[in-house]
Amino acid sequence: MGTELLSGQVNTHQAYLSTALNAAGLPLAREGSLPDDLAEITAAVREALKRSDALLLCGGLGPTFDDISREAVAAALGRSMRYRPALYARIKKKFSRYRLPVPEENKRQAFVIEGASVLPNPFGSAPGQLLRLRGGGSRVKLVALMPGPFSEMAPMFEAHILPRLRAAYARGRATAHLCVRMSGVPESVADEKLAFLTDDPAPGRSFTILSSDGQVSFHAAATEATARRAAAVLKVLRRRIYAAVGEHVFGEGAETLESAVGRRLRARSLTLAVAESCTGGWLGRRLTSVPGSSDYFICGVIAYSNRLKTKLLGVSGRTLARFGAVSSHCAREMAAGARRSCGATLGLSVTGVAGPGGGSRKKPVGLVYFGLDDGKRSAVIKARFSGNREVVRARAVAAALTLVLRRLKAPRAKEI
C-alpha cells in the first residue's frame, strides 16, 4: 500500500511477507498496492475482509498528511478512533532521548482504532495496531496495521502478528519449513537438480527457489495434521535435497554467507583481513554486518588507487606495471599484503573491472580476480560476471565469501 509503491519504489515487503506466511502454512491470497487515498483504501479494506481471513496493512502509520491507514480501517469497520495521551507520551519520550523536538504531526500516531490493541515498535515512532473481529460466523478475522519501513515492519510482524495468525488459522495443521542456502551455483543449475521435487509436488508440499546476487535459496515446506508428521516428512525431503545439491549448501534458515564464514572462522580461531579494489568496501560491510564479527574480522583495506595498493598492501610496482591491477598476480599480492599488514591468519582480496567504464578487450567489464592467502599457500581464482556495476560488485562479494567458505570447509590436505 502507498503511493510510493505506485511511483517507482521497489516492493520488498511482498517477498518477505509471502515467504514468511508460506513457511507458516498460511499462503498469501492476494497482494495490492493502493494510492494514499482514503476512499480507495477504505473500499479495499472492506473488499479484502469479505474475501480473506486476515488482512495485513503496511505503511500509512506515519505522522504525515498522507498516512491514512488508521482512518481507512476505522471507516471500513465503522469504528471511531481514540486519542491515547499515554501513547503520545511514549512517542515524545522516544524523540527526547535523541534530543529532537517532537513535531505536532506526531500526535496523529497516538490515535487508536476502537477495540484495537497497540503493538510496540522498538525501531520507530509509529506503533502498530491489531484488531480481532468476530464475523457473522464463528471464525475470527484479524486486521493488522504495521509501519511502512521494512526495518520496523519485519520485527513487529515476527514478534506480534505471525504468532497470532498461526494461533488463529494454522490450528489442526502443522507446517514444517526448511530453507537451504547455496552459493557458487547458478539458479538454473540448482533448479534443474531439484526438478525431481518441484516438478510435480505431492499434496501438502511446497517449494520455492529464489536467487539474488550469487546466492540461491531453496524453500521447502511440508504441511501435515501434526507437527511430528510434518517434521518427519521434512526430514526425508531434507535428505533428498542434500543428495542433489549438498555440495553447494553453506547453511540453512537465517544463515547468510557472511555468518557462515564467521562461524567457521571462529570455530577454527582464525582471523581475516581483506583487500578490496572494485568492491570498494562492500566485502567488509557484509562481513561486519554480523554481530560479534570483531572476533575474527580484523581489518580491511580499500585500495582503490595503485599507489595505495603498493603503500598499504605491498603490491610490487613491477606487478602493477607488467600485469596491471586487475590480474591474478595483483590479487595474490593483495591477499598476502592484507594478511601481513593487518596481522591476520587469512588474507582475502578482490580486484576487477566493475564498469561501466574501464573495460578493454583483454580485461572486459565484469572480469574479477580473487586471492586467498594463509601465509603458507595462496590461491587465485578468476571469474567473469554479467550485469551492471552494482550487480557485478554484489556478485564479486558473494564469490569472495564463497572462496573463503570453501577453503574453511575443505579438508586441510586438499590444495585450495
Added chain:
Amino acid sequence: MGTELLSGQVNTHQAYLSTALNAAGLPLAREGSLPDDLAEITAAVREALKRSDALLLCGGLGPTFDDISREAVAAALGRSMRYRPALYARIKKKFSRYRLPVPEENKRQAFVIEGASVLPNPFGSAPGQLLRLRGGGSRVKLVALMPGPFSEMAPMFEAHILPRLRAAYARGRATAHLCVRMSGVPESVADEKLAFLTDDPAPGRSFTILSSDGQVSFHAAATEATARRAAAVLKVLRRRIYAAVGEHVFGEGAETLESAVGRRLRARSLTLAVAESCTGGWLGRRLTSVPGSSDYFICGVIAYSNRLKTKLLGVSGRTLARFGAVSSHCAREMAAGARRSCGATLGLSVTGVAGPGGGSRKKPVGLVYFGLDDGKRSAVIKARFSGNREVVRARAVAAALTLVLRRLKAPRAKEI
C-alpha cells in the same frame, strides 16, 4: 500477478511500470498480485475495468497449465478465443531456430482473444495481446496482456503499449515532475516545513515524501494542458520548496548522497580517504558505487581492531586507553590518519557502537562519532541513532556523507 509473487519472489515489474507510467503523466492507480486462479483473475479484471481506464496484465501467457491470463480476460469480457495457426507456426519457427523440440503445450500460446491485436515478443515465445474496448461512454479502455519475464515484458511495454496509452489518455495533458533529495533532516521535520504545499494541494499538483536510511526525497508533479504550462507551474513549486527546505537539499532527480559528494569533490579537485570502524566498509561501498569514483576516492581503511587503528591510522595508544575507540578524540585522529596515510586532501572517519552488543551506559548502542580533517582544520560531530545494527550503520553512513557534503557546500571562511 501470479502465484510466484505470493510465494516470495520479488516484484520488480511494479517499480518499473509505475516509474515509466508516472513519467508519462499516467499515474498507476492500483497494483495487485493474484493467485493463478481463473475465477479470481476473472473477477479482478472485471473490477479493474470498472475502476480504471487501462489494465496491464503481466504473466500468465506461458504454455503451462497455470498460465490462464488469456482465459481470464476472455471470460471477464464475455469473448471467445480463436486458435491462430499462423501464430503457432511463428512460435514453432522460434523453437526450431534454437533446435529445440516444440512442446505440445505451446499451442496454447496461439489462442487469441476475439478482437485483440497480437503484439510481437522478440525475446520469448509468448506473444502479447492488446484490446481496445469501447465502453458505455465515448472513452476507450485498453487491456494489455504481457509476458511475465521482465526481459520480455519491458521491451514489449515500451515499444507497443506505452505509446498507445499515451495516445489514448495523455493527449491534451502534460506532466512535469521534480524530485528533491535531502539529508540531515528527519522526515517529519521536512514534512512539517512542506505542509503548506502538501496539506491541501491544488488540482493537478501531487506530492509524495519518502524517507530511507537518513535521506528524504520529496516528489512534486504538476499536470497542465501543455508541457510549457506544466514546466512553468513546476518552476514556481521548485522555488517554494527550496525556500522551505533548501538548506537540507543535496540534489535532484537521480542524484544520490554519494554522487553529490563525488560531484563536489571532483569540481574542487579534492581527494578523499575514509577510516571506518562500525560501518565496516559501507561508507567506501557507497562512495565507490558511483562510476568514475576512482577520480576522487583514493583509499579506505576498515580498522576494526584497536591495534590496526594505531598501526594503519596512527591513532595514539594513549587516546585509545584514555578515551576508547568510540570517542571524539579517536574519530579526529582516525580522520587525520586516513588523510595522511593515503595522501588524500580530506580524511573522513566513523567510529561508533552499532550493537546489538558492546554498548554501555556512557557509550550506548547507536552512539557514533564522525571526524573530518583537511590537514589544517578538523571537525568532529557526535550522533545517536536508533534502530538495529544495520539501521544504525546505514544512518551513520548517510550522516558521514552529509558531513562531507556540508563541508564542501559551506563557504571556505566558515568553520566546519
